[in-house]
Amino acid sequence: MSTSFRAPAIALAIALAIALVAGQAHAQTDKSVTSSSTSASEPLYKFSTDFDVPESPGFATLGVTPSKVLRGSAGKPVVTSLLGQVTSQGKLKGGVAIDVAPYFLYGGKVNNAEAYRANALRRTLVNTQFSFATIQDPQDTGSVSFGLGLRMVFVDAHDVLMHPGLLKRVDAALTSCSVVRPVTADEASAPGSGVGKEHACAGLADSVQSAKDAALLFSGWSIAAGAGLGGFLHSGVVSSDSLGDRRARIWLSTGYSWGKHQEVLMLAQLQDSTTVDWSARVGLGARAKFNDAEFALELSYDGRSREFQPGGVGEWRVFPGVWLVGGLTTEAVATSGVTVPKFRLRTALRWNPAGSNLR
Amino acid sequence: MPWCGQPTAPTIFGTCETHADRLLKETDPTIGSRSPVDDDESLLISHNAERRRSRRPGACMPDKEIVFCMITPSQEPVVVTLRATGLIRAGSTFWVLDEDGTTVAETWPLAAGDTGSADHIIGRAPATLNHAWLTWDVEVCSIHPGQENGTVEIVISQHGVSCPITKPQRWDLTALPQCATGSTIPIRRGVQFHTL
Numbered sequence: 001m002s003t004s005f006r007a008p009a010i011a012l013a014i015a016l017a018i019a020l021v022a023g024q025a026h027a028q029t030d031k032s033v034t035s036s037s038t039s040a041s042e043p044l045y046k047f048s049t050d051f052d053v054p055e056s057p058g059f060a061t062l063g064v065t066p067s068k069v070l071r072g073s074a075g076k077p078v079v080t081s082l083l084g085q086v087t088s089q090g091k092l093k094g095g096v097a098i099d100v101a102p103y104f105l106y107g108g109k110v111n112n113a114e115a116y117r118a119n120a121l122r123r124t125l126v127n128t129q130f131s132f133a134t135i136q137d138p139q140d141t142g143s144v145s146f147g148l149g150l151r152m153v154f155v156d157a158h159d160v161l162m163h164p165g166l167l168k169r170v171d172a173a174l175t176s177c178s179v180v181r182p183v184t185a186d187e188a189s190a191p192g193s194g195v196g197k198e199h200a201c202a203g204l205a206d207s208v209q210s211a212k213d214a215a216l217l218f219s220g221w222s223i224a225a226g227a228g229l230g231g232f233l234h235s236g237v238v239s240s241d242s243l244g245d246r247r248a249r250i251w252l253s254t255g256y257s258w259g260k261h262q263e264v265l266m267l268a269q270l271q272d273s274t275t276v277d278w279s280a281r282v283g284l285g286a287r288a289k290f291n292d293a294e295f296a297l298e299l300s301y302d303g304r305s306r307e308f309q310p311g312g313v314g315e316w317r318v319f320p321g322v323w324l325v326g327g328l329t330t331e332a333v334a335t336s337g338v339t340v341p342k343f344r345l346r347t348a349l350r351w352n353p354a355g356s357n358l359r
Numbered sequence: 360m361p362w363c364g365q366p367t368a369p370t371i372f373g374t375c376e377t378h379a380d381r382l383l384k385e386t387d388p389t390i391g392s393r394s395p396v397d398d399d400e401s402l403l404i405s406h407n408a409e410r411r412r413s414r415r416p417g418a419c420m421p422d423k424e425i426v427f428c429m430i431t432p433s434q435e436p437v438v439v440t441l442r443a444t445g446l447i448r449a450g451s452t453f454w455v456l457d458e459d460g461t462t463v464a465e466t467w468p469l470a471a472g473d474t475g476s477a478d479h480i481i482g483r484a485p486a487t488l489n490h491a492w493l494t495w496d497v498e499v500c501s502i503h504p505g506q507e508n509g510t511v512e513i514v515i516s517q518h519g520v521s522c523p524i525t526k527p528q529r530w531d532l533t534a535l536p537q538c539a540t541g542s543t544i545p546i547r548r549g550v551q552f553h554t555l
Contacts, residue, residue, distance in 0.1 A: 076504065077504050077505040101505055103505065104503075104505040104506045104507075104508075105505075109444075109445065110445065110446050110503075110506070111444055111445070111475060112443070112444065112445070112446070112471075112473060112474055112475030113446065113472075113473040113474075113475075113502070114473045114474045114475070115475075116446065117473075126503075126505065160502075161446070161502070161503070164473055165473075167448060167472075167473065167502060168470075168472070170448050170450075170502065170538055171448060171450045171470035171471075171472060172450070172470075173450070174448055174449065174450025174451075174470065174498040174499075174500070174538075174543060175450035175451065175452060175468040175469075175470055175498075176450075177450070177498045177543060178450060178451050178452040178468075178495075178496040178497065178498045178545070179452045179466075179468070179496075180496075182452075182454045182456070182461075182463055182466070182494065183454060183494035183495060183496050183547045183548070183549055184456070184460055184461050184494070185456060185459075185460020185461065185492045185494070185549065185551070186423075186460060187494070187547055187549075188460075188492060188494040188547070188548050188549025188550075189423040189424055189425045189426075189549070189551075190423065190424070191422070191423070191424055193530065194530075194546050194547055194548035195530055195532070195544060195545070195546050196544065196545040196546070196547060197544075198536050198542050198543070198544055199542065199543065199545065200541055200542055201498060201500075201541055201542065201543045202541075204500070204538055204541045204542070204543065205538075205539060205540060205541030206541075207538075208502075208538045208539040208541075209539070212539075354504045354537075
């Protein structure tokens with residue numbers, strides 16, 4: 001006996017479940033810490049590196065990312081992506097993806113920056129993302145494509161934690177903040193834990209920005225691997241009969257950066273589907289990166305259609321943590337038994353809730 | 360939270376006359392001033408006092424919680440270690456204060472750095488540290504956007520072993536702010552040295 005549900009409801013439920021589970025795990029992590037002191041108050045606003053936000057592995061599984069030559073850069077803790085694709089019929093195909101890096105959410109630990117550098121396995125776990133994506137079918141709005149993706153980053157030359165000494169400037173700023181006034185004996189022996197409230201530390205944000213900028217100037221490799229499974233739910237019904245167009249993808253994406261602004265990307269991908277056996281795709285791309293915009297040109301060879309497919313992508317930071325992405329690619333489309341290349345315009349909005357470096 | 364003279368927590372001694380103590384003494388003459396010596400009598404008095412305090416919410420908070428660090432007046436210097444665990448940064452300033460608890464005799468910065476641990480040898484001879492204070496302000500924040508937890512610890516040692524009766528000065532911190540936001544959590548605490 002199969003149980004039927006409406007697909008949008010399922011997609012929403014799964015997305016909510018991921019968010020809730022992540023949140024609950026986070027809460028449990030907090031609870032599991034036996035604090036001999038008080039917990040610090042929740043920060044009002046948080047920032048993280050808002051540069052080179054990678055494509056969603058869920059969308060990559062479905063082959064709908066605006067750029068086909070994917071990045072190898074480190075993922076962010078949580079990223080939500082909205083996709084808008086103009087179809088050949090002129091209709092808009094919408095999708096949503098949520099990417100979560102679960103290591104710290106589930107109580108994972110790294111002892112210090114040196115341990116992060118020395119332990120490649122742990123570093124990979126820290127930089128592992130899970131992703132869930134759905135795309136609504138423009139013809140049958142009750143049907144959806146779904147993709148589950150996993151992405152692991154092994155190396156990222158721009159990871160600030162990978163460069164010994166860069167964070168000394170952060171330490172210096174913290175030390176400067178601590179010398180405002182000596183802690184007297186009365187204060188040192190006052191009841192309580194001694195842990196104060198969160199407060200602003202002059203020069204700290206600048207020092208972090210400076211360290212991250214310095215990390216971006218390093219030349220080197222970024223390497224990531226991904227894998228995903230996906231399919232199509234006809235009429236929004238979950239059953240063995242309604243699940244079609246099953247697909248799987250695995251990929252290796254690498255990039256070599258010359259400083260902050262130039263990067264060459266390479267992709268090797270294998271894809272499988274119910275209609276076509278495993279086929280390969282390889283791609284090469286060049287990317288120019290600036291603080292508030294990135295532009296890329298790419299060329300990939302699709303082993304399925306045996307075609308070279310050029311493309312281009314532009315990304316703009318519209319708000320701190322929010323990137324608008326537009327990509328024009330070519331895809332092989334079968335029309336009346338003949339495969340012809342067609343342009344595809346894909347747009348995406350990436351929201352990195354942890355924020356950005358921008359102040 | 361230990362209460363005044365709590366014998367089960369010999370590493371923290373509250374100063375032994377809180378406002379609550381004074382109120383209790385007015386109503387119960389058997390509760391006198393106590394020393395932190397945990398003999399049977401003081402235990403009994405403490406127990407009675409605690410029973411009374413338990414009926415008075417909030418009355419067991421001491422005015423002060425002095426953590427003593429026992430050192431030997433030998434030539435072996437006292438070493439202060441700052442430890443930070445997790446993808447966090449901890450930068451600090453330490454002060455050695457004279458017995459009055461306000462006059463700065465020595466100060467130095469210390470950051471846990473990439474290894475999460477840093478040492479400093481106190482310049483003053485241990486024999487001159489009797490009743491002196493060691494205080495610190497450690498500023499802590501998270502350097503990785505995914506991590507909000509971490510542990511900070513101050514270890515004071517001599518002859519390679521930590522202060523024998525000092526309660527470990529350790530803080531398990533949650534919801535740490537990101538360093539990139541420019542915010543930190545301060546830990547302002549200290550110990551008083553006593554030579555054996």
